[in-house]
Amino acid sequence: MISVLGAGAFGTSLAIALGAKGHVCLWARDPEHVAEMIRARENTKRLPGVPLPARVTPTADLAEATAADVLLLALPMQKLAAFLAGEGARFDGKTLIACCKGIDVSTLSGPLQVIAHGAPSAKAALLTGPSFAADIAVGLPTALTLACGDDALGAALQEKLSTPALRLYRTTDTIGAELGGALKNVVAIGAGIVIGAGLGDSARAALITRGFAEIQRLAQALGGEAETLVGLSGHGDLILTCTSDKSRNFRFGCEIGSGQTPDSGPTVEGAATARAALNLSRQHGLDLPVVAAVVTLLDRPEALDETVAALLSRPLKSE
Ligand SMILES: NC(=O)C1=CN([C@@H]2O[C@H](COP(=O)(O)OP(=O)(O)OC[C@H]3O[C@@H](n4cnc5c(N)ncnc54)[C@H](O)[C@@H]3O)[C@@H](O)[C@H]2O)C=CC1
Numbered sequence: 545m546i547s548v549l550g551a552g553a554f555g556t557s558l559a560i561a562l563g564a565k566g567h568v569c570l571w572a573r574d575p576e577h578v579a580e581m582i583r584a585r586e587n588t589k590r591l592p593g594v595p596l597p598a599r600v601t602p603t604a605d606l607a608e609a610t611a612a613d614v615l616l617l618a619l620p621m622q623k624l625a626a627f628l629a630g631e632g633a634r635f636d637g638k639t640l641i642a643c644c645k646g647i648d649v650s651t652l653s654g655p656l657q658v659i660a661h662g663a664p665s666a667k668a669a670l671l672t673g674p675s676f677a678a679d680i681a682v683g684l685p686t687a688l689t690l691a692c693g694d695d696a697l698g699a700a701l702q703e704k705l706s707t708p709a710l711r712l713y714r715t716t717d718t719i720g721a722e723l724g725g726a727l728k729n730v731v732a733i734g735a736g737i738v739i740g741a742g743l744g745d746s747a748r749a750a751l752i753t754r755g756f757a758e759i760q761r762l763a764q765a766l767g768g769e770a771e772t773l774v775g776l777s778g779h780g781d782l783i784l785t786c787t788s789d790k791s792r793n794f795r796f797g798c799e800i801g802s803g804q805t806p807d808s809g810p811t812v813e814g815a816a817t818a819r820a821a822l823n824l825s826r827q828h829g830l831d832l833p834v835v836a837a838v839v840t841l842l843d844r845p846e847a848l849d850e851t852v853a854a855l856l857s858r859p860l861k862s863e
């Protein structure tokens with residue numbers, strides 16, 4: 545059996561997709577939320593309008609959910625470490641698949657390092673790549689990356705989690721997959737700022753491209769492979785997130801760029817990850833001007849004009 549821990553938009557969409565293949569347990573920490581999902585057969589709070597298949601069982605009982613061998617962790621990145629620390633030995637011997645995108649801001653670790661620390665005897669993998677929960681939930685075609693250091697386990701998980709509409713590609717480059725997925729959200733905030741500020745589509749294309757160069761620079765310095773970064777989990781997800789109004793990171797950036805106070809309610813992974821990425825770049829002596837500009841504007845949105853001017857006045861150089 546498979547369980548999904550975290551009944552947000554993404555966890556629910558994965559439970560719906562996998563519920564077409566077999567039994568899936570969907571765990572949420574709030575019993576009232578679970579009762580509502582059982583009553584409505586829908587996650588009206590996070591993914592309204594899509595019925596839960598009969599084989600999806602919502603539960604607030606973590607013991608019931610963790611009876612499964614394969615557990616998909618669909619929590620926000622900044623909550624993952626505390627969640628694992630609180631549940632300790634429950635995950636011994638389990639296969640944990642991180643479904644979150646980001647870098648833990650206090651330890652500067654990606655999701656797999658966080659799992660290795662919080663659940664050291666679990667086997668770990670990462671599910672990432674370009675996909676909106678709303679698309680997966682209604683069965684639109686989607687291709688994701690399953691990253692696992694153990695290729696035999698990765699192949700078994702690829703088979704287990706693929707459906708006719710949800711195609712998983714696999715890699716053993718977990719660092720490249722983690723960092724591509726984490727950093728594209730930072731660039732998406734930047735792309736949103738550009739559009740929100742009315743700087744135009746050409747400027748957005750420039751920012752995406754230079755942002756991608758920064759993703760490659762940092763990820764490769766940390767051991768990620770170039771091939772992974774041009775794949776689904778890097779370039780693929782960058783395209784999706786920087787060009788769609790469905791992206792929360794992109795919309796958050798648009799709000800900053802247009803002078804609004806951004807809505808702090810939705811999960812916007814790129815905000816904390818921008819700070820983590822900037823700290824990592826300093827540790828490694830790397831120059832990441834797009835990431836640095838996003839951090840500046842998270843702290844001081846009123847500095848938009850001077851931040852854009854500073855980016856545009858950088859020394860001219862070869863591409
Ligand atoms: N929504 C999407 O289209 C996609 C999201 N993702 C990633 O999935 C991860 C989760 O995002 P969403 O599901 O969209 O967010 P969401 O905001 O819809 O849901 C997050 C869920 O986590 C739960 N949660 C938060 N802290 C918790 C804790 N300490 N213990 C237990 N549960 C907790 C919340 O109650 C909520 O149900 C993020 O890293 C995101 O980048 C990845 C691909 C697509």
Ligand SMILES: O=C(CO)COP(=O)(O)O
Nearest residue numbers: 673674675791792793794
């Ligand atoms: O990760 C995603 C698309 O692949 C979802 O993007 P947002 O978190 O910006 O909504």
